Amino acid sequence: MPHEFGESFTRHMVTAEWSVEEGWSTLRLGPFADLSLSPATVGLHYGQSVFEGLKAYRRGDGAVEVFRPVDHSARFARSAERLAIPPLPDEVFLEALDLLLAADQEDLPDDPALSLYLRPLLFASEANLALRPARTYTFLLIAFVTRGFFSDTVDAVTVRIGREYSRAVSGGTGDVKFGGNYAPAYLAQEQAVREGSRQVVWLDAAERRWVEELGAMNLFFVFGTGSEARLVTPPCSGTLLPGITRDSVMVLADRLGVPVTEEGITVDQWRQGSRDGSLTEAFACGTAAVVTPVGLVLDGEESWQVGAGKAGPVTLALRDALLDIHTGRAPAPDGWLRTVARG
Numbered sequence: 572m573p574h575e576f577g578e579s580f581t582r583h584m585v586t587a588e589w590s591v592e593e594g595w596s597t598l599r600l601g602p603f604a605d606l607s608l609s610p611a612t613v614g615l616h617y618g619q620s621v622f623e624g625l626k627a628y629r630r631g632d633g634a635v636e637v638f639r640p641v642d643h644s645a646r647f648a649r650s651a652e653r654l655a656i657p658p659l660p661d662e663v664f665l666e667a668l669d670l671l672l673a674a675d676q677e678d679l680p681d682d683p684a685l686s687l688y689l690r691p692l693l694f695a696s697e698a699n700l701a702l703r704p705a706r707t708y709t710f711l712l713i714a715f716v717t718r719g720f721f722s723d724t725v726d727a728v729t730v731r732i733g734r735e736y737s738r739a740v741s742g743g744t745g746d747v748k749f750g751g752n753y754a755p756a757y758l759a760q761e762q763a764v765r766e767g768s769r770q771v772v773w774l775d776a777a778e779r780r781w782v783e784e785l786g787a788m789n790l791f792f793v794f795g796t797g798s799e800a801r802l803v804t805p806p807c808s809g810t811l812l813p814g815i816t817r818d819s820v821m822v823l824a825d826r827l828g829v830p831v832t833e834e835g836i837t838v839d840q841w842r843q844g845s846r847d848g849s850l851t852e853a854f855a856c857g858t859a860a861v862v863t864p865v866g867l868v869l870d871g872e873e874s875w876q877v878g879a880g881k882a883g884p885v886t887l888a889l890r891d892a893l894l895d896i897h898t899g900r901a902p903a904p905d906g907w908l909r910t911v912a913r914g
């Protein structure tokens with residue numbers, strides 16, 4: 572299938588370096604090409620590396636729009652600071668997006684099902700195996716075309732409660748986009764897939780009771796139906812990643828008149844609520860998959876269906892509200908979009 576996530580990249584990339592002596596270099600636009608790295612590169616050995624993931628969409632009039640780049644830049648800086656990496660200034664982050672989009676926006680076809688996924692990366696590039704923060708860093712920005720989730724049918728996924736491993740701990744790095752958060756999740760993910768589910772539900776590491784995230788997506792729960800519907804999402808307690816999509820869903824829910832609260836929800840509440848019908852929908856959200864409904868939950872010997880086991884009305888309304896902003900069919904809140912004119 573063409574446009575498989577993260578497989579084939581656009582023609583260019585933007586790079587910059589940071590050193591103790593010089594600070595940030597100017598940004599360079601060049602062809603997408605292999606890097607030349609010392610075998611002693613700090614980022615490879617000790618994982619001093621952070622990233623972002625954001626999308627650009629083609630609007631009806633041909634312009635390209637980046638979704639919430641200022642918020643992604645702020646999170647990129649927060650991630651960097653947590654890993655003792657010098658943060659990239661916001662204006663440099665935005666300039667890098669402009670440079671790459673000016674060069675590569677023709678790679679994004681005029682097809683509303685496709686978007687451009689932008690991947691900023693910042694890693695320690697110094698060749699030195701001392702256990703201390705590196706003295707040189709490389710920033711780069713690459714992009715690939717990806718399939719949006721534009722069809723009218725949205726398949727609900729089966730998920731598995733992860734009981735063996737933890738994704739994040741209090742005081743750790745779970746609240747930032749640090750490269751080292753992802754590989755430790757692979758075993759749990761493989762196990763979930765072996766058992767016929769798509770993703771792992773991460774619980775809090777201390778009590779293994781509170782629901783935190785689904786794979787690398789944030790979770791929302793709907794209680795009630797119709798005008799009584801309300802949304803619940805776990806609070807940003809420091810062990811979940813504060814998603815920009817999560818924040819966007821909260822803003823759009825408010826626009827739709829659906830109240831949202833950030834409050835803890837346990838696995839028991841999820842199971843009980845699904846069985847007694849008070850919990851009517853659940854969905855996950857993130858930049859890559861936008862909004863993904865949860866239909867069935869597996870937990871050891873137990874399993875339960877959420878609502879009707881398919882995308883519910885609140886989930887679909889929020890997904891449509893988000894897609895309408897991406898495609899320019901609905902006005903975005905101030906400051907959400909950065910427009911790059913067709914070159």
Ligand SMILES: *Cc1c(COP(=O)(O)O)cnc(C)c1O
Nearest residue numbers: 787788789812814815816857858
């Ligand atoms: C990136 C990410 C998310 C989603 O964040 P968005 O800004 O909405 O893309 C959620 N959880 C984890 C662990 C992530 O890495």
